[in-house]
Amino acid sequence: xxxxxxxxxxxxxxxxxxxxxxxxGLCGLIGVYIVLRGMSYIGxxxxxxxxxxxxxxxxxxxxxxxxxxxxGFLAALLINQTTRRTRINADAAIGVVTTASFAIGVAxxxxxxxxxQSFDAALFGNILGVxxxxxxxxxxxTAAVTLLVLLLYKQLLFTTFDAEVAQVYGVPVGWxxxxxxxxLAATIIASIQILGVTMIAAALVIPAITARLLTDSFHRxxxxxxxxxxxxxxxxxxxxxxxxxxxxxxxxxxxxxxxILALLLLARRRxxxxxxxxx
Amino acid sequence: xxxxxxxxAVDFTxxxxxxxxxxxxxxxxxxxxxxxxxxxxxxxxxxxLILRLLEPTSGVYxxxxxxxxxxxxxxxxxxxxxxxxxxxxxxxxxxxxxxxxWWPWPRKAHxxxxxxxxxxxxxxxxxxxxxxxxxxxxxxxxFLARALIAEPxxxxxxxxxxxxxxNSAESIFHQLTHLNQDGMTILLTTHDLxxxxxxxxxxxxxxxxxxxxxxxxxxxxxxxxxxTYRAEMMVIRQNGLVFVQQKPHHHTYREVIxxxxxxxxxxxxxxx
Numbered sequence: 001x002x003x004x005x006x007x008x009x010x011x012x013x014x015x016x017x018x019x020x021x022x023x024x025g026l027c028g029l030i031g032v033y034i035v036l037r038g039m040s041y042i043g044x045x046x047x048x049x050x051x052x053x054x055x056x057x058x059x060x061x062x063x064x065x066x067x068x069x070x071x072g073f074l075a076a077l078l079i080n081q082t083t084r085r086t087r088i089n090a091d092a093a094i095g096v097v098t099t100a101s102f103a104i105g106v107a108x109x110x111x112x113x114x115x116x117q118s119f120d121a122a123l124f125g126n127i128l129g130v131x132x133x134x135x136x137x138x139x140x141x142t143a144a145v146t147l148l149v150l151l152l153y154k155q156l157l158f159t160t161f162d163a164e165v166a167q168v169y170g171v172p173v174g175w176x177x178x179x180x181x182x183x184l185a186a187t188i189i190a191s192i193q194i195l196g197v198t199m200i201a202a203a204l205v206i207p208a209i210t211a212r213l214l215t216d217s218f219h220r221x222x223x224x225x226x227x228x229x230x231x232x233x234x235x236x237x238x239x240x241x242x243x244x245x246x247x248x249x250x251x252x253x254x255x256x257x258x259x260i261l262a263l264l265l266l267a268r269r270r271x272x273x274x275x276x277x278x279x
Numbered sequence: 280x281x282x283x284x285x286x287x288a289v290d291f292t293x294x295x296x297x298x299x300x301x302x303x304x305x306x307x308x309x310x311x312x313x314x315x316x317x318x319x320x321x322x323x324x325x326x327x328l329i330l331r332l333l334e335p336t337s338g339v340y341x342x343x344x345x346x347x348x349x350x351x352x353x354x355x356x357x358x359x360x361x362x363x364x365x366x367x368x369x370x371x372x373x374x375x376x377x378x379x380x381w382w383p384w385p386r387k388a389h390x391x392x393x394x395x396x397x398x399x400x401x402x403x404x405x406x407x408x409x410x411x412x413x414x415x416x417x418x419x420x421x422f423l424a425r426a427l428i429a430e431p432x433x434x435x436x437x438x439x440x441x442x443x444x445x446n447s448a449e450s451i452f453h454q455l456t457h458l459n460q461d462g463m464t465i466l467l468t469t470h471d472l473x474x475x476x477x478x479x480x481x482x483x484x485x486x487x488x489x490x491x492x493x494x495x496x497x498x499x500x501x502x503x504x505x506x507t508y509r510a511e512m513m514v515i516r517q518n519g520l521v522f523v524q525q526k527p528h529h530h531t532y533r534e535v536i537x538x539x540x541x542x543x544x545x546x547x548x549x550x551x
Contacts, residue, residue, distance in 0.1 A: 036363060153383035154376045161363050161373065168330050168352040169429060170377040216409040218364045219384075 007241045015130040016194070017237050020251060022142045023191045024203065024233025028225040029149060030187045031208035032218075033180065036160050039090050040209075042079065043188070044201030045098030049075035050188050051197045052105030059108055065137060065189060072185030075101050080177045084163075126193070126247060134193050141190040145183050152179060157218060194233075199248035206255040207232065213262045228258060282307050282341070283348055283433055283464060284329055289338030291324060298324050300488050302338070306433065306466060311459040312492075313479035314468045317508050320486040322468040323355070326437055329466065351426035353436040356418055361411040367421045368393055368406040374428040396424050400454070416447025423451070427458070434458065436467040440474060452478040472499070476521040495521060 007013040027043075034042055050072040057067020075097050082093040149156065158166040159176045167173045188200055195203050211224035236251030243250070282305040289302040299321045306312065306329070314322050327333040330352055331342065342348055351374065371393040372385045379389060397403045400420045405413060410421060419439055426434055436455075440448035448471065456478055459465050469475050475482060476495040484490040484498060484507040491503045499521050504512035511526040 150383045151381055154373075154379055157365075157369075158373045158376045161360065161365065161370075162354065162358075164332055165352055165354055166373075166376070167332060168350055168435075169374060212364060216364050216411075217366060218369060221364050 004238075007238065012130065013237075013241060015132065015135050016241075016247065017234060019130045019135055019138050019194050020233035020237040020247065021230045022138050022233075023194045024207070024236075024251065025226045025230035026138075026142050026145060026187050027191060027195075027200070027203040028207040028211075028227070028229025029146065029222065030184055031204040031206075031229070032211070032222050032225050033156060033160050034184070034204055035208040035212060037090075039094070040205045041091055041094050041201070042076070042184070043204035045079075045094040046072055046076055046184060047188050047192070047197040047200040048105075049098040049101035050185070050192065052101040052103070052108075054192075055105035055108045059112060068192075069185055069189045071101065072188055073182050076181030076184050077178060080181055084177070126196075130193055138190045141186050145186055148179060148183055152176060156180065194247055195251060196246065196248035199252045202252040202255065203229070203248075206252070206259050210255070210259045210262045213259075213266050228255070232258060280308060281343070283343050285339075285341040286328065286335070287339040287341070289328065289335040289340065291321075291328060291333065292336050297336075298487065299328070302328075302489060304329075304483070304489065304492075306464060308432070308464055309459070309462060310481055311455070311465045311479050312467075312481040312483055313475035314466065314483045314485055315470075315472055315475055315507070316485040316490075318470075320507075322485055323437055325485060326352075326435055326466070326468060330435060348433060349429065349431045350433045350435065351429045351431035353419075353422045353426050353434070353439060355437045356415065356422070356442050359410070359418075359422075363410070365410060366407050367402065367410055367413065367417075368397070370410060370421050371397060371424045371428055374425040378429075393424070393428060396428055397421075400424050400427075414447075415443040416450070419443055419447065419451060423454070431463065433464045433466065436465070438468055438470065440469060440471050448474055472504075472523040473521065476523070499523060 008017070031043075034040060050068045053068040053071020053075075054064055056071065057064050060067065078097050079090070079093045082088055082097070083090045086093075155166070155171050155176045158169070158171050159173050159180075163173050163177075166176075187204075191200050191203065207225045207229040208221070210228055211221045214224055215221050232254040233251055236254045237247055239245070239254065240247040240250040284304075284306040286302050286304045289299065289304075290297055291299040291302075302325065304325075314325065316322055324333065328335060328340070330350060331340070334340075368390070372379075372389060375385070375389050375392075379385065385393075394403060394406060397406055400423065402413075402417055402420045402424065405417055405421075410418060413421065419442075423436075423439070426436075434455075439451050439455075443451065452474055455465055455467070467479075476499050480494060481492065482495050482498045483492040484503055486507050486509065490507045491498045499514055501512055501514050504514060504523055508525070513524045513526045515522040515524070
């Protein structure tokens with residue numbers, strides 16, 4: 001029991017644990033739509049794009065959340081519109097938009113060499129860096145994203161299933177896509193401090209695909225993905241504390257372990273079903 | 280009576296060669312029309328123009344604005360993502376997305392409406408099944424139910440009988456005929472000329488342009504079919520039914536198996 005409670009003596013851990021649970025759940029929620037839209041790579045790309053935006057915000061001396069958030073939103077919107085309006089596939093659009101955006105960040109860093117160290121946390125995630133203000137931002141983003149997902153639940157579901165048909169049935173697909181881009185950008189901004197740019201993609205995708213392996217129902221997939229994201233967030237933060245490894249890496253490794261477990265469970269279930277049909 | 284939708288001198292291109300040229304078409308209330316033509320004739324493109332999913336490159340589109348036309352669309356089964364985690368009932372309820380208010384989950388009344396409709400279409404017992412686990416005919420009915428739950432004035436179906444067995448195809452056309460008799464306007468595309476001739480009172484023959492349109496007896500003739508399919512077609516009428524078939528082409532041996540090229544690669548026989 002002491003092992004469980006000991007880290008909570010430290011304020012930085014309390015902040016980190018709360019942030020990890022919220023960010024894990026949030027990524028699990030948005031990840032369901034990302035996986036089902038066949039845009040698994042977008043988390044990876046957009047996190048890099050946001051990194052570019054963060055550097056631009058730093059250079060222009062504007063608030064990190066405003067600058068990086070706006071940058072991420074525009075990048076996500078550009079990817080969506082490029083995919084919908086041209087014959088370019090999502091993976092190619094993500095590759096072009098986000099790599100160019102990341103390159104801007106890298107170019108600025110190499111031009112103004114004075115702030116490389118402060119971006120380590122953004123790249124790999126660090127619970128030590130989670131301030132009280134960061135926690136409040138994460139709480140606000142989680143609440144706003146959850147509320148918007150609930151309000152747009154039916155429209156998001158229909159648009160994700162078949163955007164073209166949804167449009168015929170009167171769903172404002174363009175608006176829904178724009179809102180989704182905003183939700184995704186907000187999720188990535190909120191997650192950067194904990195997971196780091198390099199690990200966000202996995203945190204967005206792994207809980208959702210693990211949930212997909214376990215159920216054929218959309219509602220249940222969402223519930224499992226959110227729960228798994230939050231749980232692995234907490235477990236990852238604990239491991240990160242005790243083993244002194246970056247928080248983003250430990251969270252993703254715990255999620256990967258859950259994914260392997262789900263695969264094994266599925267294989268076992270198939271084997272049992274097969275043996276029953278042969279009896 | 281004013282048409283629900285009218286296309287006047289409409290051309291369409293995806294950027295290269297024109298896909299559709301000089302399309303003049305009226306869809307009147309209560310009409311049941313089947314759009315026929317070979318693969319690549321532009322049938323799905325024309326449906327998408329009618330549904331306003333595409334905009335004409337030139338020409339005029341008119342669609343009734345007041346009150347707004349309620350349209351429902353049943354896409355080709357092959358365009359559906361069968362791995363998407365939804366049950367048959369969840370798909371049907373999607374048809375009510377814009378009528379369901381802000382509450383995220385379906386209301387009890389809507390659930391009941393979906394159940395009743397599915398019962399009527401003979402798929403009530405499949406409500407909780409994943410869409411991938413249904414047969415082609417059952418899947419088609421699920422998507423038809425999603426369209427019908429929206430209570431459309433115009434129902435548009437893209438190849439509703441492709442991938443379903445003959446009995447299911449007959450049953451789908453039968454249900455569409457009933458819906459049309461109840462006043463619903465129906466426009467569909469199909470490869471099944473015989474089924475279209477038997478059930479649809481209006482046939483539109485398309486091959487990049489409208490070759491002919493009218494009642495089956497007037498349109499399903501050898502010259503029109505041959506021009507539409509760019510092949511020699513045969514039309515047989517028997518016991519009030521129409522059968523369309525491509526005329527068998529008797530190939531010579533030399534047309535099927537090309538003559539060996541002198542000095543070319545030897546065949547199996549030569550090796551022996």
